[in-house]
Amino acid sequence: MSPAPVVSHSLADGRWKPLEILFWLLPVAAFFLAPGYLVLVSQIMIVGLFAMSLDLILGYAGIVSLGHAAFFGLGAYTAGLLAVHGWGEPISGLFVAAAVAALAGYLVSFLIVRGQDLTRLMVTLGIGLMLFEAANKAAFITGGVDGLSGMMVGKLLGVFEFDLAGQTAFIYSYVVLFLLFVVLRRLVNSPFGLSLKGIREGGRRMPAIGADVSKRLTAIFTVGAAVAGVAGALLAQTTQFVGLDSLGFARSAELLIILVLGGTGRLYGALVGAIVFMLAQDYIAGLNPAYWQFWIGLLLIVIVLFARGGILGGLERLAGPLLKKNRNGGKP
Amino acid sequence: MLNFIGVLFDGVAYGSLLFLISVGLSVTMGLMNFINLAHGAFAMLGGFVCVSLGLRFGVPFLLALPLAFLASAAVGFVLERTLYRRLYRASPLDQVLFSIGLTFMSVAAATFLYGPSQQPVSLPEWLRGQVHVGPLDLGVYRLFLIAVVVVVTLALGALIERTRFGAQIRASVDNQQASAGLGINVSRVFSLTFALGSGLAGLGGGLGIDLLGLDPTFPIKYMVYFLLVVAVGGAGTIRGPLLAAIVLGIFDVAGKYYVPEVGAFVIYGLMVILLLLFPNGLIGRRS
Secondary structure, eight states, X not given: OOOOOOOOOSOOOOOOOHHHHHHHHHHHHHHHHXXXXXXXXXXXXXXXXXXXXXXXXXXXXXXXXXXXXHHHHHHHHHHHHHHHTTOOOHHHHXXXXXXXXXXXXXXXXXXXXXXXXXXXXXXXXXXXXXXXXXXXXXXXXXXXXXXXXXXXXXXXXTTBOOOTTOHHHHHHHHHHHHHHXXXXXXXXXXXXXXXXXXXXXXXXXXXXXXXXXXXXXXXXXXXXXXXXXXXXXXXXXXHTOBOGGGGSHHHHHHHHHHHHHHOSSSSHHHHHHHHHHHHHHHHHTTTOHHHHHHHHHHHHHHHHHHOTTHHHHHHHHHTTTTTGGGOTXXXX | OHHHHHHHHHHHHHHHHHHHHHHHHHHHHHHHOOOOTTHHHHHHHHHHHHHHHHHHHOOOHHHHHHHHHHHHXXXXXXXXXXXXXXXXXXXXXXXXXXXXXXXXXXXXXXXXXXXXXXXXXXXXXXXXXXXXXXXXXXXXXXXXXXXXXXXHHHHHHHHHHHSHXXXXXXXXXXOHHHXXXXXXXXXXXXXXXXXXXXXXXXXXXXXXXXHHOOOTTHHHHTHHHHHHHHHHHOTXXXXXXXXXXXXXXXXXXXXXXXXTTTTTHHHHHHHHHHHHHOTTOSSOOOO
8 A cells, every 4th residue: 555645754742632532432332332243343353453563564664564464373373272281371371472473573574674575575475375384284283274272261360251242352352452552552653663654665765864774674573473463362362263264365465455444554544444344244245255355356456546545544635624733643 | 216307397397387377477577567466367367268168169278278368368458458557656565455456356256157166177188198208207298388388488588589579578678768768669568568478377377277277266376386486586587487487396396296294385485595595586687
């Protein structure tokens, strides 16, 4: 997606706007008003978190990745394997998953900073496929195509059990998503976040002002991988199942679609994209998965040709004059 | 030793098929800087044209192949004129998204029209079976395949090195602005080259049904192979992708034959290593 129009080159002031607060109250409202949809909304929040992690490296740093699901799947399998082998405590599981994904991201980032767009694309794609093959072949550890089942996830904080209605899972996902969002919001509004945008806009010139491009790309790629790992671990713990598809190319591609649908380079785009995509999928995919793929493909082409910037980018253009004062949040 | 020669032979056959399909991608990437993930869709189109012509209208295989070439070339030409050219100056992400979208649509459309199963192909009698060369058993179809690719490659080389149109392609790859300034209709060169590349992919798709199989997920299943040939071989040349395709074909076949439990690792590992060692491809783009 074409990078979000850079409106301001100064640091955002970091204050929370009323619309943002309203946005974060939405899930709370859903919790009380739509108890039948808790599972779906939890999934949306997890996918939103995952999309946010891609936004960090793609929307902010401008690295096109076709294999981001690798880190999601790593986190999911880490949390899943821990729970299968008796370490059912969820929160420490999240941390371990994040650490494993971060380590993988750190190692991969050295391949990423070396190449240009095509090489990056190929390397991320290749690593995603390699992990997929590994999980597929190592069926004695991962369960192969049948998926990893038999997870025994313990009580959250030792008190709240994961129930069938999904209340605990919902609150757990919401809190994790919100906490990470606050951290990432701070991160992208920091001088470091601004330097990432600088790299995206003109990577070759950044060294001239004393910014170490490779180091910054390594850092953000590692953070992105860790967040993706948390998202994967969340999904594994709340559904108590890890499928091989959590590593697949289709998931990476779907994630790209979610992100560009919402709008890149603004964190909220990832969340809005996840909401719209998942609701539409829930509604349409029941008819026939093949048709769903057709419409998704068409949607992508239309976005690229006519609606660069996605939903939030479009809204921003529509409401441009109204939002002149507080554009940095990029909220509808 | 005999085994090894057999594997080598199969690898070369497989590699030449990969080359035939990917060479168009290499040229479009070098010429237009377009990362076209939907290239496999043109190959799939060629495959389905072959299957349909053969099964429904009884067209002989050898006649169906050029028709597959024409069909893919025509579709490529139309898409280039209407959609692709709008994105030449777009960011790589836009191009990737656009071509993923196109790939998804082609997969869904093929599923709708042909169903999700593998398509059969009926080869003529004289292309089946084995031929005995000394102690070796070589597949007749694979020999045929290699022969076709050799002919196509020679023709392609002659086209690019000896003809006026080829000179225009080379000039446009080197410097679009200067070429346009010299009166070359660069946009026409783009369209024709894209059509040619798509057509060759279609031809490869038709030829490859017997080796690669043909089902609606074809463009996604082999996407990485086609990209790999171009990324390793270097965009914008013919020799680079040829060398890369043969190397990849041999390694892939050998990997699957000797260490089947490692599966596709060989090829992905090789790819990451080659990309790290030669970030600009085995044979650099002409300068």
